[in-house]
Amino acid sequence: DEAFAVDTQHSQKAISFLIERKLDIFEQALKHNPDDEELHIKRLKLCAEKLPPDELEQQWTKTIFLHPNKHRLWQHYLAHSASHLARFSVSSCQAKFHKCIQTLDGLKEGSFATHYLDKALAEETLLDVVMESCNFQAKAGYTERAIACLQALAEYNFSVKSKFSRPMEATEVLEAFWETQAPRFGESGAIGAHQYIEMKQDERDMLLLEQHRPLAVPSDFSNTTRWNQWLQVETFRECQHWMPWRPNQQQGETQDDCEDPDRCIIFDDVAGHLFWFSKDNLKIDFVLGFVDFLGASARARASSNNSFHLNAVASCIQMPDTFSPLVWHLESLKRKREKSLSEWQKRDPSAYLYDFDRLDGFFNSTMHLPGRSCVSGLAIGESTDVWGPLLPTYKSEATIQRPIVNRGVFGWHVKQKINDRNRIAFIRNVFEQAIKEAKDPRELQLSYVEFLEQVDPSSARATMKRLLQENRSDITLFVFFANLEARCNHVKSARKVFERALAFFQNQSSSPSVDHRFVRSFSEHLLATNAMVEAKSLLTHYFVSKLNDFKLKCEISPTMAILCIHFSFLFHDETSLSETMDAVLDVFDDPSHPDFHRLPHELLYAACYQVLELHASRQRTSPSIFRNLLERALKFFPFNPEFLSAFAIHEAQFSISGRVRGFLEKQLYGSKEAPALMWLFAIIFEILHPVRPSPYRVRSLLKDAVQTHVRLYHAKSRHCALIWRMHMEFTRAQSGLEGLKLCEEIFMQALQACPGVKQLYLDAIHHNPRQFKQVLDIMQEKELHLRTPIEELELIEMGCEEYQSEEEK
Numbered sequence: 001d002e003a004f005a006v007d008t009q010h011s012q013k014a015i016s017f018l019i020e021r022k023l024d025i026f027e028q029a030l031k032h033n034p035d036d037e038e039l040h041i042k043r044l045k046l047c048a049e050k051l052p053p054d055e056l057e058q059q060w061t062k063t064i065f066l067h068p069n070k071h072r073l074w075q076h077y078l079a080h081s082a083s084h085l086a087r088f089s090v091s092s093c094q095a096k097f098h099k100c101i102q103t104l105d106g107l108k109e110g111s112f113a114t115h116y117l118d119k120a121l122a123e124e125t126l127l128d129v130v131m132e133s134c135n136f137q138a139k140a141g142y143t144e145r146a147i148a149c150l151q152a153l154a155e156y157n158f159s160v161k162s163k164f165s166r167p168m169e170a171t172e173v174l175e176a177f178w179e180t181q182a183p184r185f186g187e188s189g190a191i192g193a194h195q196y197i198e199m200k201q202d203e204r205d206m207l208l209l210e211q212h213r214p215l216a217v218p219s220d221f222s223n224t225t226r227w228n229q230w231l232q233v234e235t236f237r238e239c240q241h242w243m244p245w246r247p248n249q250q251q252g253e254t255q256d257d258c259e260d261p262d263r264c265i266i267f268d269d270v271a272g273h274l275f276w277f278s279k280d281n282l283k284i285d286f287v288l289g290f291v292d293f294l295g296a297s298a299r300a301r302a303s304s305n306n307s308f309h310l311n312a313v314a315s316c317i318q319m320p321d322t323f324s325p326l327v328w329h330l331e332s333l334k335r336k337r338e339k340s341l342s343e344w345q346k347r348d349p350s351a352y353l354y355d356f357d358r359l360d361g362f363f364n365s366t367m368h369l370p371g372r373s374c375v376s377g378l379a380i381g382e383s384t385d386v387w388g389p390l391l392p393t394y395k396s397e398a399t400i401q402r403p404i405v406n407r408g409v410f411g412w413h414v415k416q417k418i419n420d421r422n423r424i425a426f427i428r429n430v431f432e433q434a435i436k437e438a439k440d441p442r443e444l445q446l447s448y449v450e451f452l453e454q455v456d457p458s459s460a461r462a463t464m465k466r467l468l469q470e471n472r473s474d475i476t477l478f479v480f481f482a483n484l485e486a487r488c489n490h491v492k493s494a495r496k497v498f499e500r501a502l503a504f505f506q507n508q509s510s511s512p513s514v515d516h517r518f519v520r521s522f523s524e525h526l527l528a529t530n531a532m533v534e535a536k537s538l539l540t541h542y543f544v545s546k547l548n549d550f551k552l553k554c555e556i557s558p559t560m561a562i563l564c565i566h567f568s569f570l571f572h573d574e575t576s577l578s579e580t581m582d583a584v585l586d587v588f589d590d591p592s593h594p595d596f597h598r599l600p601h602e603l604l605y606a607a608c609y610q611v612l613e614l615h616a617s618r619q620r621t622s623p624s625i626f627r628n629l630l631e632r633a634l635k636f637f638p639f640n641p642e643f644l645s646a647f648a649i650h651e652a653q654f655s656i657s658g659r660v661r662g663f664l665e666k667q668l669y670g671s672k673e674a675p676a677l678m679w680l681f682a683i684i685f686e687i688l689h690p691v692r693p694s695p696y697r698v699r700s701l702l703k704d705a706v707q708t709h710v711r712l713y714h715a716k717s718r719h720c721a722l723i724w725r726m727h728m729e730f731t732r733a734q735s736g737l738e739g740l741k742l743c744e745e746i747f748m749q750a751l752q753a754c755p756g757v758k759q760l761y762l763d764a765i766h767h768n769p770r771q772f773k774q775v776l777d778i779m780q781e782k783e784l785h786l787r788t789p790i791e792e793l794e795l796i797e798m799g800c801e802e803y804q805s806e807e808e809k
Contacts, residue, residue: 019050037070044076053086069107069115071125074100078129082136083719088755090140090783097133098272101126105275123275123282130273131289135315138293139721141758141785144244144263145270147186150290152178152270154185154430157277157286158437159192171274173197178267181249183209186290186430192437211248212422214240216259217796227765227772229793235762237787242423262785280439287434287444294427296451297321297415300408303599304640310716312413314676317721317759319388321414323684325404326645327389330688333652378693381729383763386722388416390687404649405613405642407606408599409450409487412641417454424455446480457488475505479521491529498522516559523566524607527614536570539563556587558600562607569611577615578625581608589636597636605633609646626650627659638667644681652690660685668704676720679705683726695734702727706749721757724750732767743767751778758784 026043033039040063047059060077067073081096082088106112108122130153134146156174164170177193184190188210218236221229245263247253258264277283288298292312302308313320374380375390384394399417402410418424431448435441445467452460464481471477478501485494501518519542526535561584568580585608587593588601595601608629615621630647637643651660664682668674679701686698705717706724717723728746732739747764754760761775761784779786 016050019046022046023050035067037067037072040067040070040073041076044080048080053084056084057087067115068103068112069117071104071117071121074104074125075128075132078132079719082756083753085751085755085782088782090137090142090756093136093756094133094272097129097136100129101133101272101275104129108275119278123277123279126275127277127282127286127289130275131293133273134293136756139315139317139758140756140783141238141787142262143238143242145265146293147242148184148244148265149270149273150293151184151186152267153273153275153286154290154434155193156274157283158185158434159194161276163194167274167276171271174274175267175271178270181209181246185433186426188425188429190429190433209246209248211246212243214422216240217799221796221800223797223800225769226790226793227769229797230772230788230790231762231765233788233793233796234786238758241787243426260787283434283438284443287430288447290430291427291447291451292411294423294430295415295418296427297410297413297454298447299450300411300599303597303602304408304412304637305597309412310639310675310677313680314716314720316413317725317757318385318416319390319722321388321399321416322412322641323645323681324389324399324414325402325406325642326648326684327688329404329645329649330652330690333649333690375687375693378687378695378698379733380687380698381733383725383729385759386725386729390684404646405606405609407603408642410454412639427451449480449484453484453487460484461488472504475501475518478504479518482525483521486525486528494525495529498525516557516563520559520562520566523563524610527566527569527611532570535566539567539570556584558588558595558604561588561604565608565611569615574615574619574621574625577611581611581629584608585632589632602633602637602640605629605637606642609633609643623650623654631663634663639675639677641677641681648681648685655690657689657691673716676705676717676723679717679720679723683723698730699734702730706753718753721750721754721760724754724760725763728763728767740768740770744771747771755782756784 023043023046026039026046030036030039030043044056044060044063047056051059060080064073064077078093078096078100082093104117104122104126107115107117108119108126130149134149137143137146137149152174155177156170160170160174164173174193177197178184180196182190182193182196185192216233216237218232221232223229241260241263244265245258245260247255247257247264255264255266277286288301292298300309313322375392380387380390382391382393384391388394389399402414418427428448428451431444431451435444435448438444445463449460449464449467452463461484464477464484468477468481478497482494482497482501485491485497498521502522505518519538523535523538526532526538564584565577565580568577572580585604588595588604590596593601609626612621612626612629616626627647627650630643630650633640633643634647647663648660651657664678664685667678668682683698683701683705686701687693702723705720706727707718724746728743728750731742731746735742743764747760747768750760758779761779764775765772776786776790
């Protein structure tokens with residue numbers, strides 16, 4: 001790549017020659033390494049720069065046919081099929097997902113005589129493909145079908161599998177169950193497909209499906225332009241209609257009564273997603289993936305370098321809640337500076353610092369653009385889905401309050417708080433029904449409590465108390481409950497839980513590792529509540545003899561490492577604390593350590609940062625210590641949003657942006673594989689720049705993130721729909737009437753990379769209503785889900801007029 005780097009000054013003929021030369025190299029390499037998966041993937045990606053769509057599709061199909069057991073090749077093929085407009089349609093992409101699932105399931109069961117794939121790897125890949133298929137359907141507007149697929153897979157594994165040994169029999173039972181009126185997995189009253197089939201008819205009649213029929217028209221429907229009416233109804237239905245429609249047989253309804261046939265999901269729609277899990281841990285992964293799909297934020301279970309985290313950010317279509325702490329802290333810092341400047345102006349009214357009249361004039365200079373929200377005078381747009389907490393109109397109730405570094409308690413990709421009662425009830429049912437069927441439900445139980453903490457803290461505490469009553473000898477539950485109480489601001493209650501647990505386990509024989517974990521959590525709580533004397537007593541009583549003889553080895557656990565840091569914090573000065581941190585981190589930074597680059601390694605850095613925050617709250621701490629720790633953490637975990645936010649906030653305190661920008665430029669332009677997360681962070685940082693945001697830098701980042709040029713081609717960020725939405729919003733807000741044409745051009749570019757994201761089409765209509773009919777035609781051609789026919793708007797308008805006349809009477 002370095003020898004044949006493509007420069008923008010090269011002619012098309014030179015570029016074509018370089019691509020041909022690199023393809024020849026790949027062909028020669030594949031002759032000697034025909035089974036090398038990475039070579040096949042890179043060759044096919046390079047073919048996309050030369051071949052027309054039909055020939056490129058033939059190349060992919062041929063390669064997949066010859067190597068059906070290459071799981072990464074399948075994943076790249078599916079991503080390619082879902083991101084090229086010329087041959088895209090929802091049905092064709094879905095057929096390829098079904099073909100992939102069928103092939104991998106056959107390899108898992110050993111039905112291929114010529115190819116082999118490890119069973120565990122096949123199941124992990126199958127789960128990833130199913131979740132990706134459901135995300136694809138949801139982004140195309142088929143949310144009901146996606147949820148039905150997950151419901152069917154849950155019934156297939158939790159209820160049917162335990163009763164049948166052959167997949168054919170299990171599928172027949174599930175199909176018979178699917179055609180009944182019985183509640184399915186996640187719905188209130190669900191008992192399982194096999195149990196329902198075995199019930200007598202009179203018992204089935206007692207089991208009624210509780211159906212929620214959401215409104216089809218918003219209450220604030222207005223008689224405006226036709227395109228605006230359509231957007232109102234379509235957006236409203238997209239939010240409200242997410243559960244599959246099912247006929248109410250008691251009222252004589254049938255599937256023909258459904259006004260939108262795509263909301264009525266038959267068994268053939270879900271049959272292609274069925275396979276069996278052989279391991280219980282994959283069932284847990286599936287349930288957590290299910291609730292994640294529904295919008296719940298779960299605790300991080302892997303490092304932030306994990307592809308699942310990066311893909312989750314790249315596939316989002318609205319601003320996540322990940323960077324809300326960054327926004328809050330930078331806004332707070334800005335208010336403090338404005339207050340300080342105001343105080344200086346009162347002391348000396350001369351304008352040697354700032355001319356506030358001119359400054360206000362600059363900040364309000366873009367306000368002539370109607371309906372365009374501004375951040376520090378920079379017009380960025382008005383969509384809360386796109387910009388989230390960056391907008392002053394954003395409701396803080398929609399976010400989850402948390403510190404900057406939170407150890408991934410709500411995951412690395414934090415979602416906005418769920419306010420829909422029906423969705424919350426459905427997620428609760430998914431958790432509760434899965435817990436009943438799980439052999440070891442502990443992880444699901446704790447994840448359930450963490451979800452309840454976000455939506456209903458009182459229910460979380462009640463659930464945790466019930467678990468403790470059932471498992472009084474489990475010290476991890478005491479620690480979890482105490483931390484839950486502390487996060488809910490019940491500090492005294494948390495202290496009592498720790499003390500009672502300590503008294504209970506003092507006479508119990510338990511392993512040292514359990515004691516270490518408990519003491520670490522208790523120590524963290526005491527430090528956070530400024531109980532220094534008690535913390536010293538705790539550490540001295542339990543570990544002073546161990547710490548005196550302690551030698552740093554690769555076998556050291558993260559828990560013991562954190563206790564070493566706590567001990568140094570309590571009994572030594574700042575220099576010794578820094579030296580202890582460096583010594584402990586040196587052990588885990590060694591590539592030979594078993595936790596290197598894994599989640600415990602990452603959480604150790606987070607714990608070090610939190611200890612430094614405690615130290616800084618009590619006495620003056622050198623900024624270089626924070627900076628060195630964060631730079632070191634980002635060296636190993638550059639995609640951790642908490643470390644990125646902490647680094648930006650730390651540098652903003654000193655009005656320094658060079659270090660942050662230098663780090664971001666190295667990550668963004670130093671590699672073609674920069675994930676969408678880094679581009680999103682860079683864009684947000686520039687908008688919230690501590691001194692003054694630059695529209696030119698924001699525009700440059702948005703263009704580079706979706707660049708199509710070969711040298712600047714960023715595959716991961718180019719297929720992120722949220723960045724395209726930002727690009728359209730920002731261009732429309734900055735360019736006035738000229739932005740109409742520019743938004744249309746950006747929209748057509750976005751379709752080349754994300755043709756299956758329905759929200760992009762809705763944004764295009766919103767920004768440029770003149771292309772309303774053209775956009776609808778493209779949506780119909782590509783088979784995206786249109787919930788509101790144009791003809792229905794007249795009926796809705798007539799119904800609203802009749803209702804208003806009745807109200808007036």
